[in-house]
Amino acid sequence: MSSKNINKKVLSGNHSVAYGVKLSKASVISAYPITPQTAIIEKLSEFVERGELKARIIKVESEHSALAATFGAALGGARAFTATSSHGLLYMHEWLHWVSRSRIPVVMAIVTRTIGLPWNIWPDHSDYMDQRDTGWIMTFGMDNQEVLDLTLQAFKLSEDPDIYLPVIVGLEGFVLGGTYMPVILPDEREAEDFVGERAQPYTIDPKNPIAIGNMTLPEGTEEMFMDMQKSMMNVYKKAKEIDSEYGKIFGRSYGGLTACYKCEDAKYMMVTMGAWSGDAIEAVNVLRSEGYPVGLLRVRYFRPMPTEDYKKYLFNSKMTIVFDRSISYGSTGSIYQDVISSLHLASSKINVVHNVIAGIGGVDMTLKDFYEIFRSFLKQYESGDESNKVVWYHKGVMNNFSFE
Amino acid sequence: MREHVLPGDAACPGCPIPIGLKTVAAAFNGNAVLVIPACCTSVVVGTYPYSSLKMNIVHTPFASSASVASGLREALKQRGLEDTQVIVWAGDGGTADIGMASLSGAAERNEDIIYIMYDNEAYMNTGIQRSSSTPIKAWTTTTPVYGKSEPKKDVARIMIAHNVPYVATASIAYPQDLYQKLKKAQEIRGFRFIQLHSPCPVGWRFDASKTVEVARLAVETGMWILYEYFDNKLRVSGPSMPVIKEGKIKPIEDYIKIQRRFSNINGEGILEIQRMRDNNIEWIKKLL
Secondary structure: OOOOOOEEEEEEHHHHHHHHHHHOOOOEEEOOOOOOOHHHHHHHHHHHHOOOOOOEEEOOOOHHHHHHHHHHHHHOOOOEEEEEOHHHHHHHHHHHHHHHHHOOOOEEEEEEOOOOOOOOOOOOOHHHHOOOOOOOEEEEOOOHHHHHHHHHHHHHHHOOOOOOOOEEEEEEOOOOOOOEEEEEEOOHHHHHHHHOOOOOOOOOOOOOOOEEOOEOOHHHHHHHHHHHHHHHHHHHHHHHHHHHHHHHHHOOOOOOOEEEEOOOOOOEEEEEOOOOHHHHHHHHHHHHHOOOOEEEEEEOEEEOOOHHHHHHHHOOOOEEEEEEOOOOOOOOOHHHHHHHHHHHHHOOOOOEEEEEEOOHHHOOOOHHHHHHHHHHHHHHHHOOOOOOOEEEEEOOEEEEOOOO | OOOOEOOOOOOOOOOOHHHHHHHHHHHHOOOEEEEEEOOHHHHHOOEOOOOOEOOEEEEEOHHHHHHHHHHHHHHHHHOOOOOOEEEEEEEHHHHHHOOHHHHHHHHHOOOOOEEEEEEOOOEOOOOOEOOOOOOOOOOEOOEOOOOOOOOOOOHHHHHHOOOOOEEEEEEOOOHHHHHHHHHHHHHOOOOEEEEEEOOOHHHHOOOHHHHHHHHHHHHHOOOOOOEEEEOOEEEEOHHHHHHHOOOOOOOHHHHHOOOHHHOOOOHHHHHHHHHHHHHHHHHHHHHO
16 A cells, blocks of 8 residues: 555545546547536636646537547557447437447546436446447446546556557446545556557657558458457456555555455355445345345456456356346346357356346345345245246346247 | 649549649648548559558548547547647538538537648548539439439538628639638638539539639539628629629530530529529528
């Protein structure tokens, strides 16, 4: 743990992101206001206007332009950042593909919020999941401290020569974004050293002209996409290394693409991502006190898919419940799809894995909900029913959407 | 000019784009980054790993070239590369239509970039569909029978309303005039906009050898007026002087009859085009 000036502040999740960006010394920031992201860009504007952060904030007329300006700045050699939510993110979607395919490192915070209609400002993961196939590394924090730490790690990972892909830092709007908790701020100098000098695969240089994005023949395009997949695979190792280095300097590390809670001796597992993991962990504690050997695997990196961790921690679980806060209509939750395909990569014979869709549109999920869902599935399992269920949990009722 | 605009591009015969690019390259001696949204030029500059331009090129999605240029400008400035011009080179679709919001945003922020709209008056890259910059009565593949029913959107006039430091119109028939305007723009910092009239032989249906002639006729008939707007003043440029100052104006039929995109036009249609032209000239005169 760094001994120098441990600076603890009570910060919202949004402000934690802003501090992470400040400590990472981003020099161009571009964003458009949208609830519940706005506080990030407001705080960064304050840092810049007070002279605490030497950066320009390009106040654009839309999210589409926000990521475009971020891309332009990154291309020109600046460490660049943007943030958005929900419809802003969807409006930006085209640009997510463009940025990842350019291989230019940038970081974006997604303060998740459900998608309209109806108008709804509460969080789920629908907006985030819509970016699944854009080629961005997709991380998600559980609390404000992790969100800050992830932001610093995201810049370092994005700018690693083995990676050179853009990174998303996810956090739920309001649940984290607008909720305050004590956060330890890394020492400024140590943070700067940790993130390091800006690195990128190529930069606009008037003396050595380059053409970015010229038309290619099909083979050229496919080759570039294969390179993206290769870099994605490098994230497994790099993310762990970066997290471990972070732990050595700042005293906090989270593991790798996932974080495990009481997994070692668990016979049953839950899989979650985001802030509600806290409620689920409390449910694990209650269930443990009642003698049920339950563990929880928390997804920190949705992309690349944490296949090895799914195999390692879930393959021997007799019954696993995957909680998804979004749905691919007519199919299942996205994390569930990942878990099933990962386990099938290990063996075609896998144990029971249920999918619970819940918390959509910002519906609150409490310790009690996680507890009762587990008990209900356990009862079914103990009665000898080993079929996989896909349910939509709504107002305490398990609506069965199994594909039978 | 051959130093920066190389032989072997993928332009159609008679394409006005290389003429414009050569003038831009000459004016800035290649010290520029061209930000190019989806448009004919995306193809004209060639296929990876080759490029027909010895200048930095950044291709962007359709709607956002002015925003990319804004970010790029800031990053280059932070690196001390103030003299490298960041130039958007965009067609009328990427400017007058899908790119209008980002253009307006960058202009309102007075970003230190040069925005050149090369105006070939339709979506030529996708096969001659109408744009808001297509003139009234012109045939396109999406105005196939009666021609376009709305008049041409005047983007330069919209940019004047943004109070940016420099707005100009130009024509590929007058490269010296364009060159001078680019040089003038180079002296000014902040947002600069140039609308470059660029007749397209394929889309306008005229012989590929007549590109410059058609462009010149547009100016001589008053269908395209060359001017500069800066310091809150409008100045008519040399080639348009006879039209505005001396009333020496060729009949619009000279311009219309040379292009088959107006081949279905009748007498009433010609009068309508003439009215548009006369109103434009009146507007210019009011600002002089």
